[in-house]
Amino acid sequence: MSPALGWLKRIAFGVLVTVITFYTLFPFYWAVVSSLKEGSALFQVEWWPKKPAWHNYVAVFTEQPFGRNLLNSVLVASSVVIVSLFLAITAAFALARIRFRGRTPLMLMILGVSMFPQIAVLSGMFELIRALGLYNKLPGLTLSYMLFTLPFTVWVLTTFMRELPKELEEAAVVDGATPWVVCMHVFLPLLRPALVTTGLLAFIAAWNEFIFALTFTMDQESRTVPVAIALMSGASQFESPWGLIMAASVIVTVPLIVLVLIFQRSIVSGLMAGAVKG
C-alpha cells in the first residue's frame, strides 16, 4: 500500500469518527445553546450564545413548579430502586442458586413480563391505582413502575449471582448457614457492584418513564419531570416556551450524563446482562 493511500484512509476514518461524534452530541449542544438565549435571540440561529443569559434557568423554577417536579422524579425513581432491589435480591438468589422444579418456566415468565407493552396494562392499572386510593399520588407511580423494573432487576441480578463461586456457599452451608444467611451475609457484600449497576439502570428507567406518569397524575404539582416537560406551555396556547423547555431539558439531562460517564463500564455490563446474549 502506498503512503498516500494510507493517509487517505486515515483521513477518511477521521472524518467518519468526527461525523458520528457530531451527530451524537449536536442535539444536546443545541439545547444548551438555546437554553442560554433570551427573548428574541432564541429565534435567530447563532452557533453559540453571544450574550449567555441565565433567565430561562431562573424562570423554569419561578414560573413553573419545576422544582417540585424534580423532587417528584427523584422520590419516585429512588423508591423504585429501593423496592425493586429489595424484592429482587432474594428472588434472584432463589433462581440463581437453588434447583427446583418450575424454575425455567418461571424465568421465562419473568422475561416475558419485561416485554409487556405498558399500554396493555394501562386501563387495568388505572383501575387498580384508583381502587387503592393512589391516583395522582407518587406511591401510585412507584407501584406501577414495578411492572418494568422488577423483572429486569431480577433477571440481571440472577445473571450476576450465578457467577459467584460455589465453594463460598458450600463452606457457609457446612457451617450451618441457612439460605437466608448465605444470601444476606455471604453474597450480598460481594454483590455491591451488581447492585449499583442494576439500581442505576432501574433509576434511569423510572426517571425517564412517561406513559404511566402521564395517565396516573392530574395536576402540575404531582407530575414527574418528563410529563412536566412534555406539557409545559406558555402564556397562550399557541406559544411554546422553547427557552424554558430547553433549560428544563438540560437540567434533567446533565445529571444523567454525569452518571453515565462515571458508571460507563458497569452500565454496559448491566445492559449486556439484561439483553440475552446470543
Add this chain to the structure above:
Amino acid sequence: MLARQRVRAAWLFLLPTLVVLAGVAGWPLLRTFWFAFTNVSFAANEPPEFVGLENFVVVMEDESWWRSVRNTFLFTGVSVTLETVLGMIIALTLNSRFRGRGVLRAAVLVPWAIPTVVSAKMWGWMFNDQYGVINEMFLYVGLISEPIAWTVDPDLSMAAIIAVDVWKTTPFMTLLLLAALQMLPDELYEAARLDGAHPVLVFFRITLPLIRGPMLVAIIFRVLDALRVFDLFYVLTSNSAESMSMAVYARQQMFEFQDLGPGAAAATLLFALIALFTIIYMVLGRDAVIQEAA
C-alpha cells in the same frame, strides 16, 4: 432433607416478587382483556355488560386505527433497519483501535441516557418550522428553498420521528453489536489479512455470518420496543389524527374519548402482536434464553 428445605426457601424467597408481579402485571392485563369485551366506562355506575366482539369491530372499522397500524409498522421497519446499519458501522469503528476511542464510546451512550420525552423536545425544537436549526442548515446548503413544517405534515413528521428514534436508540444497538464483535477470535482476521482479502469481503464473508445470531436477537429486541412506541409520537406530532402510533391510538380511545372498551380492544390487539414477536424472540434466541434461564 436439606434439599427439600432449600426448595421451600426458594419459593419463600420468590413469593414477594411473584405477588407484586401478579398485582402489577397479571391482574391489570387480565382486566384489560376483560374490558375489551364489555361496554365498561370509568364514569358510569352500573356494572359493565359483556358485549362480545363489538369493541373489536368498532376498532377494525375505524380508519384512524388502520392508519396508526400502518404508522407503527412503517416506523418500526425503517427505524430498526437504520439503527442496525448505523449501529453496525459505529460498532465496527469502535472495534478498531484509534486514539479517542474511549471518548467516542462515552459519547454514543449520551443519547441513550436522555429521557425519550426530552429527546423528542430537543429535536422538536431543531425541527421547528420557523426557527429550527435544521431548516436553517438545509436552506444554507441549498437542499430546500423555503422552510419546511416538519412536525405538521404527516409524512414529514414520520421522518422526524424516525430521525429522533435512530439518534436515541442506535447507541443500544451499537453496544450489543460491539459485544458480539469483541467475542470474535483474532486468528480469523489474521488469516484473512495474510491472504490479502479486501476488508469489505472480510466483513461479508467472515464477520457477518459469525455475528448473525446476536444481531438477530438485538433486532427482535428493538422491534419489540419500537412496536409499543408512545412517547415520540405523543410529543412530536401534537396528537394529530394522521400521525399516531398504535399505543397512542389506544390511550386516546381510553382516556381522551372515554371509550374504554374500544381502547382496551386496541391495547389487546397490540399486546397480541408483541406476544407473537416475543415468542419468535424466545425461539430464535432459544438456546441463549434457556441457557440463561436454566
